[in-house]
Amino acid sequence: MRVVLLTGKGGVGKTTLSAATALGAAAHGHRVFLLSTDPAHSVGDALGRPVGGRPVEVAPNVVAQEIAVLDEIERSWAPIQAWLRQLLREGADELVAEEILVFPGLEELVALRAIREVEALGDFDTCVVDCAPTGSTLRMLRFPDALAVFMGGLFDMERRAARIVKPILDRIGVHGLVPGDEVFAAFERLVRDVDDVRQILLDGDRTTARLVTNAARVVVDETRRSFAYLSLYGVATDAVLVNRLLPPTAQDGFFAKWVAREQTEIAALESAFGVPLLRAGLRPAEPIGPDALRALAREVYGDRDPAAILHHGRPLRWRRVGAKTLLEIALPNVSKEEIEVAVHGADLHLRVRDARRAIALPDSLVGRVIEGAQLRGATLVVTW
Numbered sequence: 001m002r003v004v005l006l007t008g009k010g011g012v013g014k015t016t017l018s019a020a021t022a023l024g025a026a027a028h029g030h031r032v033f034l035l036s037t038d039p040a041h042s043v044g045d046a047l048g049r050p051v052g053g054r055p056v057e058v059a060p061n062v063v064a065q066e067i068a069v070l071d072e073i074e075r076s077w078a079p080i081q082a083w084l085r086q087l088l089r090e091g092a093d094e095l096v097a098e099e100i101l102v103f104p105g106l107e108e109l110v111a112l113r114a115i116r117e118v119e120a121l122g123d124f125d126t127c128v129v130d131c132a133p134t135g136s137t138l139r140m141l142r143f144p145d146a147l148a149v150f151m152g153g154l155f156d157m158e159r160r161a162a163r164i165v166k167p168i169l170d171r172i173g174v175h176g177l178v179p180g181d182e183v184f185a186a187f188e189r190l191v192r193d194v195d196d197v198r199q200i201l202l203d204g205d206r207t208t209a210r211l212v213t214n215a216a217r218v219v220v221d222e223t224r225r226s227f228a229y230l231s232l233y234g235v236a237t238d239a240v241l242v243n244r245l246l247p248p249t250a251q252d253g254f255f256a257k258w259v260a261r262e263q264t265e266i267a268a269l270e271s272a273f274g275v276p277l278l279r280a281g282l283r284p285a286e287p288i289g290p291d292a293l294r295a296l297a298r299e300v301y302g303d304r305d306p307a308a309i310l311h312h313g314r315p316l317r318w319r320r321v322g323a324k325t326l327l328e329i330a331l332p333n334v335s336k337e338e339i340e341v342a343v344h345g346a347d348l349h350l351r352v353r354d355a356r357r358a359i360a361l362p363d364s365l366v367g368r369v370i371e372g373a374q375l376r377g378a379t380l381v382v383t384w
Contacts, residue, residue: 001119002030002307003200005235007131008212009222013243014038016287017212017280017300018130019046019064023290024297025126025307026061032307033124034064035114038132041066048289059290063124067114112197126307134211134226138233138355201235208238208309213269215242215262224272224333229355231315231330238311239275241300242266244282272333274378275311318362325365325384332378341373341382348382 004025006018015038022034036043036051043066044051047058053068118127201207209230213223223240230237245266246259269277278300287296297306304310315330331339331352340351346366347358371383 001115001124001206002126002309003115003129003207004126004307005129005131005201005207005209006212006241007134007209007226008241009219010133012212012214012219013280014133014212015042015130016046016293016296017210017241017243018128019043020287020293020296020300021210021306022062022064022126022128023059023293024301025128025305026059027294027297028305028307030061030126030305030307031124032062033118033127034058034062034130035118035127036064036066036130037112037114038130039136043130046288046293062290065114112200113193115200116196134222138226138229201233204236204314208236208311210239210241211237212241212243214244215265215269217261217265220265220268223269225353227273228331228334228352231332232350232352232355232357234316236311236313236315237273237275238309238313239278240269240273241278241280242269243280245279247281274313274332316359324371325362327359327382329380329382330378331375331380334375334378334380336375339373339375339380341370341380343370350380 004021006014006021008014015036018036019034022032026032033055034043041051043064047064049058050056051058051064051066053066055063055065058064112129115127115129118124211223211226211230213219227237227240246255246262248259250256250259266277280296280300283296287293300306313330317328319326319328327348329350334352338353340349342349343361344358346361348361350357350359365384368384373380373382375381
């Protein structure tokens, strides 16, 4: 099943373009599931009709759903919540336990598990995801690495200690301090779910991201950073959608300077990315409802199929060149001063600005010293 992720800075029109993409894909003959994982759901507002936590048909060949993230967490991780409530003892605010449970990035990952459920139905060939704003999306991408460290070391140690300590505490009447096997089992299910979601996100043959932006300097700068961060985490971006552009008729008169600034930012976007730059003009009224959204899709995508992969590229690639092994990571709009590379054990640790990622090394490279790391154009090349 094809998966299209739309994300961008809050307020740029991401939800409207997500809905337009879904309806445009349906117009090309696809069976589409429109999934909202943004906690501030507004898909129903864009469609002009209610959309809730259950799938509902909103147009021919289009089904939509807004994921209730907190309900999903409570349903999936009830043993962990029960242990936290007991740990906080009777009379404590249960909301505190729920807040402790929701690690940064967990909400988005739990919501994205719904992609697996859509695929399991077998009724859809395209899933368009209205993601949370870019900050939340990046936290989601960081979460698997943090969870892997916890499960790989601390978690195993805590589980062994729990098996020794819990019987002793039970005999002396102290209960609830040490989690039981059902709590550890819930964490293990979480790890499996996270890994399944990660495999979907990193499958460049079916999953791509589209960044929604406006032609304003602050938004463009964040879009450039987000493009690099998505590449760092291995998610391919196949298009940048520039929304709410002033019409050419505005270049005379009061809005002339605004149009000139937009043209400057458009030029910066064209030079920053090697993917299609698609445009949507500012409308006199918000495009609400299927007909208006289909018209928006035609403006943005033209004759293109919105469900197609609009640009084929691998943000992270392993290559053999003679006796050397190369890891190539696309990092557009990044300078060498913003990159740190180091090897710790069996992982290559990368830092790009304030984003970090640990990449598991092939067995053949574990223990070997890096020969060099160079930024060649927009690509970081690490050589062994």
